Amino acid sequence: MGERSQPIPAAGVIVDDSGRIVAAGPRSTLDSHYDDRRDHQVLMPGVLNCHVHLTDAGEDTPVPGGAGLNAWVRKLLSQRSGEPRGGTGLNESVAEVLERMRRAGTVAVGEVVNNYETFGAIARSGMHCRFIHELISFRRDRVDATIAWAEEARKNVEWPATMAHTLGAHAPYSVSPELMRRIAGLTRDRNVNIYQHLAEDPDERLLYESTSGPWRNFLEQIGAWEPEWTPAGCSPIEYYDRMGILDDHFVAVHLADATADELAMLGARGVRAILSPVSNLHITGLLPKLDAIVGNGIRFALGTDGRGSNPGIDVFDEARVLLERWPDLPAGIFLDALTTEGAAILGFDDLGAIAPGNVPGLVAVQIERITDDIRSLEQQIILSPIRRDRVA
Numbered sequence: 336m337g338e339r340s341q342p343i344p345a346a347g348v349i350v351d352d353s354g355r356i357v358a359a360g361p362r363s364t365l366d367s368h369y370d371d372r373r374d375h376q377v378l379m380p381g382v383l384n385c386h387v388h389l390t391d392a393g394e395d396t397p398v399p400g401g402a403g404l405n406a407w408v409r410k411l412l413s414q415r416s417g418e419p420r421g422g423t424g425l426n427e428s429v430a431e432v433l434e435r436m437r438r439a440g441t442v443a444v445g446e447v448v449n450n451y452e453t454f455g456a457i458a459r460s461g462m463h464c465r466f467i468h469e470l471i472s473f474r475r476d477r478v479d480a481t482i483a484w485a486e487e488a489r490k491n492v493e494w495p496a497t498m499a500h501t502l503g504a505h506a507p508y509s510v511s512p513e514l515m516r517r518i519a520g521l522t523r524d525r526n527v528n529i530y531q532h533l534a535e536d537p538d539e540r541l542l543y544e545s546t547s548g549p550w551r552n553f554l555e556q557i558g559a560w561e562p563e564w565t566p567a568g569c570s571p572i573e574y575y576d577r578m579g580i581l582d583d584h585f586v587a588v589h590l591a592d593a594t595a596d597e598l599a600m601l602g603a604r605g606v607r608a609i610l611s612p613v614s615n616l617h618i619t620g621l622l623p624k625l626d627a628i629v630g631n632g633i634r635f636a637l638g639t640d641g642r643g644s645n646p647g648i649d650v651f652d653e654a655r656v657l658l659e660r661w662p663d664l665p666a667g668i669f670l671d672a673l674t675t676e677g678a679a680i681l682g683f684d685d686l687g688a689i690a691p692g693n694v695p696g697l698v699a700v701q702i703e704r705i706t707d708d709i710r711s712l713e714q715q716i717i718l719s720p721i722r723r724d725r726v727a
């Protein structure tokens with residue numbers, strides 16, 4: 336995975352039939368003819384949408400948000416309980432959504448699941464996928480059973496070359512510290528990242544700091560409360576730090592409610608992030624403190640989250656929303672987030688960069704004007720593309 340290089344004017348890329356890059360550089364250096372000369376276009380690698388829930392692929396209208404995460408989750412679950420799940424309908428929706436994402440330039444997804452109902456449709460699509468089986472259990476007595484069930488599920492399917500498996504942890508309010516420790520240990524042993532929704536909403540703090548708030552209520556209602564839970568007396572981020580599980584293989588998803596001090600600590604530990612601002616704005620109205628994230632050197636990628644909170648599911652929108660809110664940040668950091676950082680966070684070495692040997696997929700972005708001002712060029716790609724086409 337290299338650093339993003341500067342745009343090359345009048346450049347060309349030679350790909351073989353499988354989309355593998357044979358050569359790239361100024362056209363004058365390429366020993367080939369070219370037949371597709373398009374002005375005002377920038378060629379960039381395909382992008383990675385690092386956090387999706389394709390179980391929601393069929394939701395064309397979002398679950399109403401604005402009242403916090405707990406309220407949103409309750410609405411989502413009550414909506415789901417009235418619907419038949421899985422089967423042909425879901426397979427078709429997943430295939431359709433993946434095809435739409437592919438045409439708009441996405442080459443890989445981080446699919447976050449609690450079961451395998453979307454596995455077949457993703458495998459058939461050929462889309463690269465980090466299949467993150469996130470475990471849920473706040474009860475201490477269920478740790479072994481939860482891990483055993485997930486390991487069994489992993490063995491029972493045939494993994495295509497385009498898909499990779501990881502155990503994930505759902506969120507601080509749904510995963511006991513004991514289960515968290517086990518998942519962190521297993522993922523570290525396998526040299527893969529651990530992914531968790533973290534600091535998405537303020538209520539998870541209440542649970543850890545004082546054992547109160549809507550998550551305790553919710554866990555009691557569904558019979559998932561741990562009777563021996565003692566308040567941690569600090570936020571989940573601080574608690575995880577005391578457990579010693581925050582390091583450069585930990586990927587925190589959201590961080591919308593993380594404080595400046597917490598972001599400084601995460602940066603010092605080398606924790607990386609996946610940001611989903613469109614979903615955050617819908618569910619809680621919070622945005623992660625991107626200036627502090629960047630200032631603390633936290634590397635980040637982007638993800639749309641599910642269609643239940645972001646029906647558009649176009650990862651370029653995440654970059655646009657953040658750049659509009661922080662217009663003084665260089666647009667190039669969002670191009671990194673969409674490409675090289677996404678590839679590093681999902682663990683796909685041959686995606687995210689136009690370099691010989693890679694199979695990154697190529698996206699042609701038509702913009703208003705080609706200019707020597709790199710910042711303006713990069714801003715146009717994110718804020719005002721006229722067209723985006725997948726060309727390889």
Ligand SMILES: [Zn+2]
Nearest residue numbers: 447532640641
């Ligand atoms: Zn999510």
